Amino acid sequence: MKETPRIRVSQVNKAPVRRDGDFVLYWMTANRRRQWNFSLQRAAWWAGELNKPLVVVEALRVGYRWACDRFHRFIMEGMADNAQSFRNSGALYYPYVEMKKDEGKGLLRALGESACVVVTDNFPSYFLPRMIDAAGRQVSSCLERVDSNGLAPLDSADKAFTTAYSFRRHLQKILPLYLNGFPEPDPLTGFDLPVIQNLPDPITRQWPPATREILRADSAALARFPIDHKVGPATMKGGAKEARETLDLFIGACLRRYEERNHPDAEVTSNLSPYLHFGHISSHQVFSAVMEVERWTPDKFSVKADGRRQGWWGVGEAAESFLDQLITWRELGYNMCRFRDDYDAYESLPDWARKTLEEHAIDRREYRYSPEEFENGRTHDFLWNAAQNQLRREGRLHNYLRMLWGKKILEWTGSPREASRVMIELNNKYSLDGRDPNSYSGIFWVLGRYDRAWQERSIFGKVRYMSSESAMRKLRLKKYLERYAS
DNA sequence: ATCGGCTCGCGCAA
DNA sequence: TGCGCGAAGCCGAT
Numbered sequence: 200m201k202e203t204p205r206i207r208v209s210q211v212n213k214a215p216v217r218r219d220g221d222f223v224l225y226w227m228t229a230n231r232r233r234q235w236n237f238s239l240q241r242a243a244w245w246a247g248e249l250n251k252p253l254v255v256v257e258a259l260r261v262g263y264r265w266a267c268d269r270f271h272r273f274i275m276e277g278m279a280d281n282a283q284s285f286r287n288s289g290a291l292y293y294p295y296v297e298m299k300k301d302e303g304k305g306l307l308r309a310l311g312e313s314a315c316v317v318v319t320d321n322f323p324s325y326f327l328p329r330m331i332d333a334a335g336r337q338v339s340s341c342l343e344r345v346d347s348n349g350l351a352p353l354d355s356a357d358k359a360f361t362t363a364y365s366f367r368r369h370l371q372k373i374l375p376l377y378l379n380g381f382p383e384p385d386p387l388t389g390f391d392l393p394v395i396q397n398l399p400d401p402i403t404r405q406w407p408p409a410t411r412e413i414l415r416a417d418s419a420a421l422a423r424f425p426i427d428h429k430v431g432p433a434t435m436k437g438g439a440k441e442a443r444e445t446l447d448l449f450i451g452a453c454l455r456r457y458e459e460r461n462h463p464d465a466e467v468t469s470n471l472s473p474y475l476h477f478g479h480i481s482s483h484q485v486f487s488a489v490m491e492v493e494r495w496t497p498d499k500f501s502v503k504a505d506g507r508r509q510g511w512w513g514v515g516e517a518a519e520s521f522l523d524q525l526i527t528w529r530e531l532g533y534n535m536c537r538f539r540d541d542y543d544a545y546e547s548l549p550d551w552a553r554k555t556l557e558e559h560a561i562d563r564r565e566y567r568y569s570p571e572e573f574e575n576g577r578t579h580d581f582l583w584n585a586a587q588n589q590l591r592r593e594g595r596l597h598n599y600l601r602m603l604w605g606k607k608i609l610e611w612t613g614s615p616r617e618a619s620r621v622m623i624e625l626n627n628k629y630s631l632d633g634r635d636p637n638s639y640s641g642i643f644w645v646l647g648r649y650d651r652a653w654q655e656r657s658i659f660g661k662v663r664y665m666s667s668e669s670a671m672r673k674l675r676l677k678k679y680l681e682r683y684a685s
Numbered sequence: 686a687t688c689g690g691c692t693c694g695c696g697c698a699a
Numbered sequence: 700t701g702c703g704c705g706a707a708g709c710c711g712a713t
Contacts, residue, residue: 364705365695461707506696506704528706551693599707606708644706652692653708661692663708673707688713699701 200247200390203237203345204380206352209321211335211342218249220315220340222291222395226307227257228330229322230347231277232439233284233387235481237347240386242318243290249315252395253290256310257281259409260297263326265628267430268421269594273437273631275416277479278409280438289390293398296409300425306406311338313399320478321346323353323536324543325634349482349530350377359538361549363649364506366531367523371504371511374526378497381483433594433631435473442474446485450492457517461599463679468598469521473631475529482525489525493518531649532636542639543623545616545646552647555660556615562658566611570621573608582667582676583607585683587625592683594631599674605645606665610658615646 225242233239239255246253259274278294285292297303311317319331321344335342346353355373360366397403413420422428435441449469459465474480499513508527509519541547548556568578576584576591586600596604609618622642627633644650652661670676 362695362705368696508705523706549694602707649706650708651694651705654691654710656709659708663706665708669709686713688711690710690712691708693705695704697702 200244201240201383201386202244203241203382204352204377206354207237207321207346208241208343209346209354211319211331211344212338214339214341216245216249216316216341218315220249220251221313221399222246222252222254222315223249224310224314224317225253225255225290226310226317226319226334227255227281229320229327230478230481231257231274231281232442232479232481233281233288234384234439235347235382235484236386236478237382238318238320238345240382241343241345243386243390245316245318246290246390246392250392251315252393253390254293254310254314254395254398255281255285255290256293256295256306258295258297258303258306260303261424261426262297262300265427265430265634266424267427267628268424269430269433269629269631271421271424271426272416272432273435273473274477275409275414275420276437276441277439277477279411279414279416280440280479282414284439288387289392289394290387291395291397294409294414295406296413298413298423303406306402307334308337308339309402309405310398311340311342314338314340316341316343318343318345320344321353322348323533324636324639347382347478347481348533350374350486350526351530352377353533353537356534356538359535360531361649363527363531366534367508367511367527368504368506370527370530371501371506375497375500378500381487382481384484430629433473435470435593435595435631437473437477437479439474439479442471442480443484445470445474446480446488450488454489454492454521455515455517457521460520462675463597463600464675464677469524470595472635472637473595476632476635476637482529485525486522489518489521490514528640529637532638532640535640536636542636542643545619548643548647551652552650552662555652555655555662556646559658559660560614564611564613564658567613568611570624573611573621574625578607578611580607580667581684582671582680585680588683588685590625590629594629596630597679600670601641602645603665603667603670605642606659606663607667609645609662619643619646 223246453467456467493514576587586604590596612618
């Protein structure tokens, strides 16, 4: 079994590894996949070291904020995929789905009693950091968390970066150290260890595994959960299998036209962010697949760390642009959440942005909308309404329009603080990729994070302005509007 | 159609 | 200390 780079592993509590435990436990919370997964790789390595069975528990509870049919179905589709792909893998896969609030309480503690060591995922936003801390207090065996988030380990930086430019320069310096240390495509290859048929009786009685009927996640199954049923299932299907198909489709048909990504009608964006968010696919796998068609080898990596966006990897322009999204921008968001607990607060904005927004706090707002008017797409602006309709109905929002969407919320609410609250609520409630570090990057970019000052104007101050009129002028939107305007 | 100005912070060169 | 540069901005001049 291959080792996981030390920089990605940290111990959460002080308990020692218990050599006389019954199994090694992987508590899967963020990297919900069998493949390209450093956490699973670490757990499999421990199982090999200790010659013990490996148990993978993937849990879904009902009490998390914004729990709804949309996210529940997406996650359970992923669990059904995982149940399939762990079959005959040598590891026991145990999907646990909580049916009533707090029924799942105590499962991790109970598992920890018989585990040699518990490995879990390190994810830097939403409730997961707090959950991992709490787990460290509950688990009596050694608890490790593993960072499988990006090409650069979270701990390869020592501060929160404030511009994409400086973060890109940082990546250009440090990434060569990590390009040879990717996770194994299949960490269970050749896995030949003691097998465990099931968890101990008291555990399976109190916390029975999810049935196939539940994991089917059809409307009858979803109706049984005490979650928000008004946010209906998304059009995209969850799971590692669908994620790989989405990746193949993107590389086969869209990547070469990626320069057109800002035009909604071109439909060339990757649609990978929900899968990346729930861990149904790994950025290492996406990177490898892109580089394979680009026939890239590490020697094409630019030696100079100048922060430039193009000519860094030494591949085509379209691929360079996509990699900048996948790596620079995605990992910049993770970097922020890793180093700042206030990543979701107005106070985290750079000084110049807060200063200028506050100077314009008293400016007259020509339009003001309530949270409900925003939510239901009832503004005077039909392009904005279309974007909100797409978000509410499908759980996704086109990349470019997402920025415009936020800029208008800033313009049409009473204060920037209120705008940040409206954006966070709508985005986290409806978007499949909400609650992700990148959601917060997008929302706070609207208010000046990672950006520079521009010509001063009403309400926005020196924060970059955007308008639906110019979007209408320069983007191809006909099909998009037909689909979402009403 | 294209370009400079607007304006701030970073990191490197000097 | 100066300089070049930056996720998609707007505006007016040429």
